[in-house]
Amino acid sequence: MTITGFTGAGLDRADHVRLDAERLAEMMAHGEARLLRLAELDPVLDGEGRLVWEPFAGTDGDHIFLGLDGGAPHFAPLVRMQTLGQRAWSVFRLLSMMSDRDAAIWGAARSVNEWHNLHGYCGICGSPTLVFRAGWGRKCPNCGGEHFPRVDPVVIMLAEHDGRVLLGRQPQYPEGRYSALAGFVEPGESIEEAVARELMEEAGIAVRDVRYVASQPWPFPGQLMIACIARAESDAISLDRNELDDAFWASREDVRAALACDPAAPFQAPPPFAIANSLLTRWSAGD
Numbered sequence: 001m002t003i004t005g006f007t008g009a010g011l012d013r014a015d016h017v018r019l020d021a022e023r024l025a026e027m028m029a030h031g032e033a034r035l036l037r038l039a040e041l042d043p044v045l046d047g048e049g050r051l052v053w054e055p056f057a058g059t060d061g062d063h064i065f066l067g068l069d070g071g072a073p074h075f076a077p078l079v080r081m082q083t084l085g086q087r088a089w090s091v092f093r094l095l096s097m098m099s100d101r102d103a104a105i106w107g108a109a110r111s112v113n114e115w116h117n118l119h120g121y122c123g124i125c126g127s128p129t130l131v132f133r134a135g136w137g138r139k140c141p142n143c144g145g146e147h148f149p150r151v152d153p154v155v156i157m158l159a160e161h162d163g164r165v166l167l168g169r170q171p172q173y174p175e176g177r178y179s180a181l182a183g184f185v186e187p188g189e190s191i192e193e194a195v196a197r198e199l200m201e202e203a204g205i206a207v208r209d210v211r212y213v214a215s216q217p218w219p220f221p222g223q224l225m226i227a228c229i230a231r232a233e234s235d236a237i238s239l240d241r242n243e244l245d246d247a248f249w250a251s252r253e254d255v256r257a258a259l260a261c262d263p264a265a266p267f268q269a270p271p272p273f274a275i276a277n278s279l280l281t282r283w284s285a286g287d
């Protein structure tokens with residue numbers, strides 16, 4: 001069983017502490033309280049590739065209470081971002097060195113931070129909002145509206161036909177990279193319906209028997225990736241060139257070679273921390 005990236009943080013989120021000012025103050029004053037070091041929103045690693053934690057004592061400003069590790073409270077700073085909505089390519093090199101646990105902890109801190117930066121005003125009345133729930137929400141002092149960090153569901157899927165799976169290439173991918181097709185779930189749609197719609201829109205492929213495989217939080221900025229496999233009715237591809245540069249059907253041998261970083265592989269696999277990699281790993285193993 002492969003572990004999907006950005007999962008396995010292992011912290012007790014201790015939700016009951018978030019609205020309890022007295023307990024939260026105890027957590028902040030705790031001798032073992034730790035604060036995650038961030039470079040803007042990017043992770044900061046020590047010489048061994050681990051996240052850097054500093055003593056919490058004496059810090060001020062707003063924080064996100066990430067949870068408890070054993071008894072030790074862990075916090076992340078709430079950072080004012082200089083550039084919003086930036087893509088993640090610069091961080092991918094660091095992520096490839098990080099443990100699954102560290103990536104999961106940092107991913108949550110990144111997602112919540114970006115949400116705060118984009119939601120400084122009340123969506124109901126337009127007034128500036130304030131941090132509450134120990135960083136897991138914002139509240140409007142004018143109308144009392146409460147706002148919570150959003151998670152956007154995205155389906156990511158392999159269509160399978162005659163022992164091969166459909167892979168596509170988005171224009172912004174690094175050279176040679178192909179991956180599973182993906183798209184946002186829209187209001188009024190089930191996961192199965194979103195999978196079928198995206199495959200039809202992007203590649204003209206009709207599918208049936210959509211099966212859920214696994215999920216992963218993706219912190220750029222806050223998606224929940226829902227990985228599925230479906231059966232394609234045919235292998236005739238009709239590309240939407242606004243979405244994809246190219247698509248092709250990959251065999252198990254092709255996928256195994258790509259996952260093994262074989263230079264003769266017909267494509268470059270997505271990075272190990274992406275759920276597309278886990279999905280391809282499972283499929284190529286016959287799962």
Ligand SMILES: [Zn+2]
Pocket residue numbers: 122123124125126127140141142143144145
């Ligand atoms: Zn308001």
